[in-house]
Amino acid sequence: MRLHRSLLTAAAVSGLLLVTACGSADQAGSGKSGGLHPPALKAPTSLGAPEGQVNLVAWAGYVEDGSNDPKVDWVTAFEKQTGCQVNAKTAATSDEMVALMKTGEYDAVSASGDASLRLIAAGDAAPVNTALVPNYADVFAGLKNKEWNSVKGVSYGIPHGRGANLLMYDKKKVTPAPDSWSAVFDKASAHSGKVTAYDSPIYLADAALYLKATEPELGITNPYALDQKQFDASVELLKAQNKHVGEYWSDYLKEISAFKSGDSVVGTSWQVIANLAKAEGAEVEAVLPKEGSTGWSDTWMVSAKAKHPTCAYKWLDWIVSPKANAQVAEYFGEAPANAKSCAETADKAHCATFHASDEAYWKNVHFWTTPIEQCLDGRTDATCVPYAKWVQAWNEIKG
Structure with a gap:
């Protein structure tokens, strides 16, 4: 494969x-x-x-x-x-x-x-x-x-x-077994420097999905339909996460290598990556967190x-x-x-x-769906942040 x-x-x-x-x-x-x-x-x-x-x-x-x-x-x-x-x-x-x-x-x-x-x-x-x-x-x-x-x-x-974007973790180093994206957001400091995240502007949707569950007052219903307030909150969450991220990945081989070496112990992944990592001896597991996933x-x-x-x-x-x-x-x-x-x-x-x-x-x-100004959640009384601004924000998040 x-x-x-x-x-x-x-x-x-x-x-x-x-x-x-x-x-x-x-x-x-x-x-x-x-x-x-x-x-x-x-x-x-x-x-x-x-x-x-x-x-x-x-x-x-x-x-x-x-x-x-x-x-x-x-x-x-x-x-x-x-x-x-x-x-x-x-x-x-x-x-x-x-x-x-x-x-x-x-x-x-x-x-x-x-x-x-x-x-x-x-x-x-x-x-x-x-x-x-x-x-x-x-x-x-x-x-x-x-x-x-x-x-x-x-x-x-x-x-x-x-396919789903899952939460993968090292079974020996991340205990108890996580069931929430809090492992890479609010609790990321527990594994600072060894958290990994997908290297893409669309990862903002992962942050928005987590905020949908943890900060309901923001009113997020669709992680790809973010008004300015919702978008800013998602950006701030990723900026806070950034100081704990050891590596952003887009090459699946690098993620497998990082988990095998211990450089990464928790982060976003795919089922096929977890399968390949296990086949190569990595002590990992991948789950669909309780908040859902992108x-x-x-x-x-x-x-x-x-x-x-x-x-x-x-x-x-x-x-x-x-x-x-x-x-x-x-x-x-x-x-x-x-x-x-x-x-x-x-x-x-x-x-x-x-x-x-x-x-x-x-x-x-x-x-994944293209973020556009016309809110994909059906709102007519708000303007949502289009993808071009997601890209700009992603570059700022990574510094």
Whole structure:
């Protein structure tokens, strides 16, 4: 298994301007979908003959053809079955994905929640006709029609998989076993210099989620919808945490190494990292704290300018089919989107480990969503802080 995810690193100026725009002139109103008013694009009602190729933008590990590992290949069978040659571009960040999709050179993208709203608002992603994706019927209900992949009941993509950001700790050095994010916030001084945190502006949402539970007077209901007072409180919490952080991580190998050496003993992580760390001898455990957690849910979206729409739809149906979705979920380290994939995994415990069918578990996970000025919690009497300012604040927090 190989894991690659380095989301929301310092954004390019163009990416920041795009986020700001998406949170102002391009969006107004209220509602669960954050008041988005995308261009009036239509999903296809039928598909034509395959065009012979499809150009994809994806996270590393999502489009494997055996060239990285001969044993890992779900692309070759797709090409043989459909006649669509796959041309994949690996992107390192969501901002890169947004920029690439604006060129019109790519047919589909595996967008995370921090990118999907930007693509929808800018008219770079088209609505998706889920009836043309037969395997969509077997996608877990908890992934369908969510605020990061749909607007006003209109679907803009096919869910790929999901994962939670967990609290990982050294079982020997952190006792009693923590069940709260207080271990890295209010009680961080107990392990000062050995606390680790995810290196990304979106980590502000983790602080907001903790404040939602511990300071209810702030009125936080959605960790991605923060008015100025709520945002300032989250920033102050992370500034206080900063003096106890030994390392901010974005490279999972560095986090594993830090826990093995004892340089880190508690901090945010992913289930797959905990599994790999244990396999390498680290005495760690990972839990979903009582306050809940943030997390990710990726969505395959079709370009509004797709030159190969039929092949793009065939790819969407293929990647969410039981076997292919099982393969990519195991290789990447996440819960599959297709409920039938659990019967196809090589590791029969994979779905249990990643809580694939445990919808009660996912109700406590707040999936990454692009912060915009129109508050995503539906408030119309407040202005929320857009992502560009999250990036600025993150740089100040880290000093």
